Amino acid sequence: MIQRKYLVPVGVVTLLVTIWTLGWFWFAREIQVGMQDFADQHVGNPVSLSWDQVKVSGYPNRLNTHIAQPRGIWSGPDGDISWAGADAILGFFKDGGRTVSFRAPGAHDFTLRSNGTERSMIAASEGFRGRLDFNGNGQATGLRGLATGLDIMIDEKPATTLDRAAFDWSQTNLDVDTATTTDGIHPDSAGQSLTFSLSGVSLLTAGLDPNVVGTLGRKLDRVAGQLSVRGALNPTDLSPDGLTRWKDAGGTLEITDFSLVWGPLQIAGDGTLAVDGALQPVGAFTAQIAGLDRLVNLLEKTGRMRAQQAAIARIALAVLTRAPANGGSPQARVPVSIQNRQLSIGPIPLLRLPVINWN
Numbered sequence: 288m289i290q291r292k293y294l295v296p297v298g299v300v301t302l303l304v305t306i307w308t309l310g311w312f313w314f315a316r317e318i319q320v321g322m323q324d325f326a327d328q329h330v331g332n333p334v335s336l337s338w339d340q341v342k343v344s345g346y347p348n349r350l351n352t353h354i355a356q357p358r359g360i361w362s363g364p365d366g367d368i369s370w371a372g373a374d375a376i377l378g379f380f381k382d383g384g385r386t387v388s389f390r391a392p393g394a395h396d397f398t399l400r401s402n403g404t405e406r407s408m409i410a411a412s413e414g415f416r417g418r419l420d421f422n423g424n425g426q427a428t429g430l431r432g433l434a435t436g437l438d439i440m441i442d443e444k445p446a447t448t449l450d451r452a453a454f455d456w457s458q459t460n461l462d463v464d465t466a467t468t469t470d471g472i473h474p475d476s477a478g479q480s481l482t483f484s485l486s487g488v489s490l491l492t493a494g495l496d497p498n499v500v501g502t503l504g505r506k507l508d509r510v511a512g513q514l515s516v517r518g519a520l521n522p523t524d525l526s527p528d529g530l531t532r533w534k535d536a537g538g539t540l541e542i543t544d545f546s547l548v549w550g551p552l553q554i555a556g557d558g559t560l561a562v563d564g565a566l567q568p569v570g571a572f573t574a575q576i577a578g579l580d581r582l583v584n585l586l587e588k589t590g591r592m593r594a595q596q597a598a599i600a601r602i603a604l605a606v607l608t609r610a611p612a613n614g615g616s617p618q619a620r621v622p623v624s625i626q627n628r629q630l631s632i633g634p635i636p637l638l639r640l641p642v643i644n645w646n
Contacts, residue, residue: 307347315343318352318379334361352377363524366401373415385423390416409440420457431455450487456480478518484511502585503550512545527566527645534562542572551578553616558623566645572623577616579604579632591638600635607633 319341326336336359345351353376360369373393394411417432437449458479488507495505518538521529540560547554558572576582583600586592592600607619624631630638 311346311350314350315346318343318350322352333363335359350379352379366399369398369400371396385421386418387421388416388418392416407442408446409443410434410437411440412437427458429455429457445492447492448487448489449485451485453484455482478516479520480513480515482513485509496589498585498588502581503552508548508550510547513543515541515543517541525645530562530566530645534566551581551616553577553618556623560625563627567628567643568625568640570625573620574623575618575620576632577618579608579619579621586637596636600632600637603633603635 322341329335336357338354338358339356342353343350344353353374355374356371357375358369358371360367372395373391375389375391378388392412392415394409397408397410399406412434413436415432415434417430419427420429422428432454434452435450437452439446439448456479485507486509488510490505490507516538517540518533518536520533520538538561542560543557545554545556554574554576556572556574558570560568560570563569580601583592583597583604587594587597604619607621608617609619610617621632625640628640628642629636630640
């Protein structure tokens, strides 16, 4: 009798385990088939993906999808971008099935081919993880990631290293009918935003002036902020025609919570950028700057600022600089503008910017 009374609960548990096991392997098979179907359906499309092998692990409570040797190619009218990535692990069925998590430390190789030329970039990291978000229509609406120990090479030459790089990209208003949008400043309200934070950015290969190195150092301690694109702008089509359409539609690039720490120089502020008729940047910012006196000395020493300009700047700084109430380095709250390729702090011209050739 004692043994019989356990038969029913044991049988129920066994049945549940069997159903769960069958369900897990069914889902695993569906993931493998679905991914292959997706790749087959997109062959020849602007974006094509492939891989050597897909395996699913994590039984009984996870569905970790291991992808061996993933690769892809994006084809455009002027060329293509190919990617060969490190082995990756994907996690499905998160947040109601609209989020895919990923881990892909290692080397990712990008090659750009355009107009008979070829450029390459290799990004290798000790750690790389993130997530990709989708809406109900299957469109990507967000991508966030974190890389540590990042080493970047361009055209097989060392470019920079970063201790840490984090980003969060999102796209909104994908279903907006832009023809009926009534925003007068931004007739096309579709936009994208990117929040980023970079730490320990090495400048060893930047060819910096020895005076710059002596004053600011060879490493950016931190650069971070949020970039928001107002108006429809295709980041893969930064051509004169594409930028002109964006400009004519009232397009702007809004920069918020920007911060830069480079040795004694500390900058924090917000502002807006656009392009003028010659497709050169114009903008206005409000910034809190510490170490501006060191920057003026540096610009004078390197010949980027004449002695008379430097003297005027020092007088202005003496008036504008204040010590924070909570302590710390003296700061100057100043307007910063870019107009006709001239970077100015208040009424003081600081730098003449080079022409940007968007071709």
